[in-house]
Amino acid sequence: MPSLDEFGRIRLWTAGRQTADFLTRSGVELGIGDDAAIVSGCGAEREWLVTADTMIEQVHFLDETMGEADVGFKALAANVSDIAAMGGEPKFALVSVCVPPAWDAQRMRRLYDGLYECAERYGVAVIGGDTTSAPQHLVVSVTLIGTVEAGRAIRRSGAKPGQSVFLTGPTGLSAAGLHALRRIAAAEGAERAALTDWLSPRLAQAHRRPVPSVKAGRILALTGWGASLNDVSDGVASEAWEIAEASGVRLLLKEKLLPLSGELSAYASGNGLDAADLALFGGEDYVLLGTVDKSREAQLRERFRPEGIPLFVIGEVEEGPPGVEWEAADTGLRKPLAKQGYNHFAEGAM
Numbered sequence: 001m002p003s004l005d006e007f008g009r010i011r012l013w014t015a016g017r018q019t020a021d022f023l024t025r026s027g028v029e030l031g032i033g034d035d036a037a038i039v040s041g042c043g044a045e046r047e048w049l050v051t052a053d054t055m056i057e058q059v060h061f062l063d064e065t066m067g068e069a070d071v072g073f074k075a076l077a078a079n080v081s082d083i084a085a086m087g088g089e090p091k092f093a094l095v096s097v098c099v100p101p102a103w104d105a106q107r108m109r110r111l112y113d114g115l116y117e118c119a120e121r122y123g124v125a126v127i128g129g130d131t132t133s134a135p136q137h138l139v140v141s142v143t144l145i146g147t148v149e150a151g152r153a154i155r156r157s158g159a160k161p162g163q164s165v166f167l168t169g170p171t172g173l174s175a176a177g178l179h180a181l182r183r184i185a186a187a188e189g190a191e192r193a194a195l196t197d198w199l200s201p202r203l204a205q206a207h208r209r210p211v212p213s214v215k216a217g218r219i220l221a222l223t224g225w226g227a228s229l230n231d232v233s234d235g236v237a238s239e240a241w242e243i244a245e246a247s248g249v250r251l252l253l254k255e256k257l258l259p260l261s262g263e264l265s266a267y268a269s270g271n272g273l274d275a276a277d278l279a280l281f282g283g284e285d286y287v288l289l290g291t292v293d294k295s296r297e298a299q300l301r302e303r304f305r306p307e308g309i310p311l312f313v314i315g316e317v318e319e320g321p322p323g324v325e326w327e328a329a330d331t332g333l334r335k336p337l338a339k340q341g342y343n344h345f346a347e348g349a350m
């Protein structure tokens with residue numbers, strides 16, 4: 001049997017198991033395949049949004065890359081970001097933890113300090129969860145319920161030829177932060193102290209305390225100008241591919257338009273890394289990637305401005321077989337953009 005990547009596995013396990021008719025009768029407006037499911041039954045005016053994301057020690061963080069409170073904050077923030085990517089408001093969270101011996105009650109209490117800090121910031125009520133022991137590594141899994149005005153949720157599938165592709169913030173900072181934090185973790189003594197001194201707070205913060213774009217999602221949903229939307233967890237390239245495949249369009253991304261922050265460029269050039277690679281394939285940015293009609297671009301920028309939200313147009317949507325292309329800044333030549341990013345089971349693994 002051919003090996004399957006993360007998304008192939010999800011399809012193998014779930015595709016065709018329940019009929020569209022059964023799902024519709026159950027009130028499911030949109031099931032598996034987007035940032036959150038859309039479910040009716042929240043009154044006539046609104047719909048429920050439901051999503052889940054998990055963080056695991058060694059996969060999503062190490063003791064050296066994240067403090068306890070950072071883990072709690074980010075576990076909830078990653079879920080808030082998926083509600084933002086539908087244009088909704090986060091409301092209720094269920095928090096399940098599998099706790100190994102090294103995570104004693106006080107460490108877990110600090111994790112919950114960060115989790116509640118995030119809950120407070122985004123108006124989320126923590127209403128339950130589950131607790132078990134674990135043999136070795138900590139697992140934090142959050143289920144988040146949100147709401148959105150009926151019919152206003154923004155799907156990955158709404159991109160149309162002629163639209164602009166946008167980002168609500170720069171990307172690559174979290175991946176650079178992780179790179180720096182891993183180097184610190186691997187170093188010892190004086191080298192470790194020196195690397196820690198050089199660590200840019202902005203990069204570390206981007207990795208440890210991501211800022212989900214709820215406000216941007218709300219503006220996109222309430223104006224109706226957000227045609228398609230995705231949050232950037234696995235990387236810009238991977239999320240762009242998801243929009244292209246869900247919408248049946250091609251996305252053309254342009255190197256000359258990709259926002260690269262000064263901190264990212266400085267870190268990349270000082271460490272033999274390519275800033276654009278980090279920005280395209282790094283992931284865990286939790287900004288929004290979406291498409292908007294060109295005729296609405298200027299108005300959208302005006303609506304974002306007073307909120308301090310940037311609108312970076314990074315390319316456009318074209319007709320053609322689903323895919324993503326990359327236009328080089330120097331030559332203007334296009335090439336296919338690899339469907340590469342964070343994948344829990346890279347192809348080739350069993």
Ligand SMILES: Nc1ncnc2c1ncn2[C@@H]1O[C@H](COP(=O)(O)OP(=O)(O)O)[C@@H](O)[C@H]1O
Nearest residue numbers: 010014031032033034035036052053082233234
């Ligand atoms: N084990 C699973 N069983 C059923 N659905 C799943 C499973 N894992 C992921 N999904 C669904 O597959 C889709 C893609 O998941 P994922 O890539 O994690 O989304 P995101 O990056 O927005 O968190 C989502 O709709 C998610 O709810």
Ligand SMILES: Cc1ncc(C[n+]2csc(CCOP(=O)(O)OP(=O)(O)O)c2C)c(N)n1
Nearest residue numbers: 053058059060061062233234282283284342
């Ligand atoms: C120790 C460590 N190694 C690697 C990473 C990088 N990383 C782990 S998961 C991930 C992608 C996002 O997580 P995922 O579970 O795929 O969330 P989802 O796409 O479902 O929102 C990235 C970039 C990390 N944060 N920490």
Ligand SMILES: [Mg+2]
Nearest residue numbers: 035082231233
């Ligand atoms: Mg998502």
Ligand SMILES: [Mg+2]
Nearest residue numbers: 052053054233
């Ligand atoms: Mg997920």
Ligand SMILES: [Mg+2]
Nearest residue numbers: 233234342343
């Ligand atoms: Mg992922």
